[in-house]
Amino acid sequence: MRPAIARPAKRRANLSVRWQIVFAFFVILASAFYFAASALTSLVGQYLLDNRAQADAAAATEAAAAIADTFARAGAESLYAIMMSENSARGSRLIALDQDARVQADTSAQINGVQGARLNTPEVLDVLNGAASSFGLHPSPDSATRERRTWLDFFRSLEYPHGWLGYTAAPILLYSVGENGPPARVGVLLCISSVQEVVSQLIAVQDQMLTYFVAAALAGLLLSILFSQIITKPLQGLAAGIERMARGDLASRVPVSGGREMAHLARAFNEMSQKLENLDDARNQFVSNASHELKTPLSTMKILIESMIYEPDMGSGVRQEFLTDINKEIDRLTRIIGDLLTLVRVDSGEVKLRREEFRLADVTRETARRLAPLLKERGQELTLSLADDIAVFADRSKISQVIYNLLENAVKYTPPHGKIRIQLTRDGNRALLEVADSGMGIPESEQPHIFERFYRVDKARSRSTGGTGLGLSIVRQVVQLHDGEITVTSQEGKGATFHVRMPMV
Ligand SMILES: Nc1ncnc2c1ncn2[C@@H]1O[C@H](COP(=O)(O)OP(=O)(O)OP(=O)(O)O)[C@@H](O)[C@H]1O
Numbered sequence: 467m468r469p470a471i472a473r474p475a476k477r478r479a480n481l482s483v484r485w486q487i488v489f490a491f492f493v494i495l496a497s498a499f500y501f502a503a504s505a506l507t508s509l510v511g512q513y514l515l516d517n518r519a520q521a522d523a524a525a526a527t528e529a530a531a532a533i534a535d536t537f538a539r540a541g542a543e544s545l546y547a548i549m550m551s552e553n554s555a556r557g558s559r560l561i562a563l564d565q566d567a568r569v570q571a572d573t574s575a576q577i578n579g580v581q582g583a584r585l586n587t588p589e590v591l592d593v594l595n596g597a598a599s600s601f602g603l604h605p606s607p608d609s610a611t612r613e614r615r616t617w618l619d620f621f622r623s624l625e626y627p628h629g630w631l632g633y634t635a636a637p638i639l640l641y642s643v644g645e646n647g648p649p650a651r652v653g654v655l656l657c658i659s660s661v662q663e664v665v666s667q668l669i670a671v672q673d674q675m676l677t678y679f680v681a682a683a684l685a686g687l688l689l690s691i692l693f694s695q696i697i698t699k700p701l702q703g704l705a706a707g708i709e710r711m712a713r714g715d716l717a718s719r720v721p722v723s724g725g726r727e728m729a730h731l732a733r734a735f736n737e738m739s740q741k742l743e744n745l746d747d748a749r750n751q752f753v754s755n756a757s758h759e760l761k762t763p764l765s766t767m768k769i770l771i772e773s774m775i776y777e778p779d780m781g782s783g784v785r786q787e788f789l790t791d792i793n794k795e796i797d798r799l800t801r802i803i804g805d806l807l808t809l810v811r812v813d814s815g816e817v818k819l820r821r822e823e824f825r826l827a828d829v830t831r832e833t834a835r836r837l838a839p840l841l842k843e844r845g846q847e848l849t850l851s852l853a854d855d856i857a858v859f860a861d862r863s864k865i866s867q868v869i870y871n872l873l874e875n876a877v878k879y880t881p882p883h884g885k886i887r888i889q890l891t892r893d894g895n896r897a898l899l900e901v902a903d904s905g906m907g908i909p910e911s912e913q914p915h916i917f918e919r920f921y922r923v924d925k926a927r928s929r930s931t932g933g934t935g936l937g938l939s940i941v942r943q944v945v946q947l948h949d950g951e952i953t954v955t956s957q958e959g960k961g962a963t964f965h966v967r968m969p970m971v
């Protein structure tokens with residue numbers, strides 16, 4: 467039965483390998499860049515904020531020192547006044563608090579406006595607990611809405627505050643004159659200033675990163691399209707080659723290119739198609755040879771029979787002769803068909819060897835006896851030199867056929883009165899059967915081919931001897947089925963020797 471050629475599956479919405487590569491490449495590149503960029507942005511942000519915190523702490527400490535005396539000794543108005551003058555340079559808001567975190571003065575409130583209210587932000591509490599200074603970020607109460615700055619905001623993962631405030635607290639220290647020892651902590655100065663500048667810087671960095679990110683993503687996309695093209699090109703070539711082969715073009719080959727695996731695949735494909743092509747050629751050759759061999763005896767018979775039909779007055783002697791020839795041709799046909807069947811059966815693995823243990827010398831003698839009449843007719847001398855202790859575990863009738871074919875060839879291709887010799891010896895742990903003759907021999911250039919089907923060295927001559935060129939191919943097949951091997955040594959004009967080696971028991 468003909469194997470059905472698989473139909474291409476219905477096109478599914480699967481991505482081609484090429485686009486899968488592009489996608490993977492792009493995702494890897496983009497995510498790597500994204501993580502690197504966000505790490506960098508957050509580092510820069512941290513750095514900027516740290517710097518700002520340090521500067522603010524220094525300023526707050528300085529302002530606290532400036533107001534310390536007034537805070538400790540003068541009234542609220544003087545404190546407010548000195549704080550306003552301290553603040554004018556900085557543009558921030560100063561709030562002085564006592565040790566209970568109660569507001570004593572606030573530069574953005576009227577004098578006494580919020581006096582007495584408690585303001586215990588974490589920074590104030592830090593300082594009350596003994597810290598030298600403390601910095602924290604707080605949302606500005608009057609910036610509840612957050613408008614979008616640029617289109618890049620769309621990509622932002624971090625919510626950057628607009629109008630966030632930096633709170634810096636520093637202790638108000640009072641150094642008493644004449645006394646050594648640590649200064650007294652009399653209050654806390656809270657300095658509130660906008661950190662918008664820092665945030666803007668950070669946003670600028672982030673914007674830059676995002677721009678680079680978009681550029682890198684585009685470049686990555688282009689590169690991945692390019693690479694995927696390079697990677698998948700051999701694959702497309704291979705697919706095209708396979709399609710051509712599926713359509714019946716067995717000569718289809720693909721260029722060996724691409725990476726190691728691709729090149730390996732291409733080479734394997736080429737080898738496979740080469741083998742298929744050889745097999746196809748061999749099959750065509752076999753069919754055409756077989757038809758030719760079968761046609762020859764048929765046309766001969768047709769001529770003979772037609773002569774008999776159209777010449778009714780033919781003498782009975784000639785008629786007898788014609789009938790004998792027809793009979794011979796039928797024998798020949800039967801033999802060719804028998805040989806072909808044997809070969810085909812072995813090929814398809816149908817043949818089962820009926821193995822038994824026997825002595826090779828016995829089978830050789832029997833076979834020689836069957837050919838004795840032919841030998842006698844040609845006046846040829848056959849010498850047997852057989853070691854009797856060599857037994858094999860093999861199919862007796864098949865081995866007999868091997869010996870018969872070899873001996874028949876020796877007889878056919880040796881002129882009358884020639885010499886033929888069969889020798890059976892041991893060769894290591896194998897049996898060695900040799901059939902040697904003193905005939906015409908086989909030219910060295912022909913030796914590799916004589917085991918091929920229908921191969922004859924001298925087409926015209928062996929046809930006249932009745933050969934079809936199948937004998938030796940059957941011999942080789944049978945020997946190989948028995949795990950043996952067959953070789954030939956010969957010199958043109960000086961006879962030929964066939965060597966069969968087989969496992970012994
Ligand atoms: N002993 C030999 N001496 C010289 N040539 C040989 C010998 N044996 C085989 N050959 C050559 O090898 C060819 C193939 O042999 P093979 O036995 O396969 O075919 P055949 O004898 O022509 O036909 P068949 O055996 O099918 O009747 C022969 O045609 C012959 O030319």
Ligand SMILES: [Mg+2]
Nearest residue numbers: 875933937938
């Ligand atoms: Mg033969």
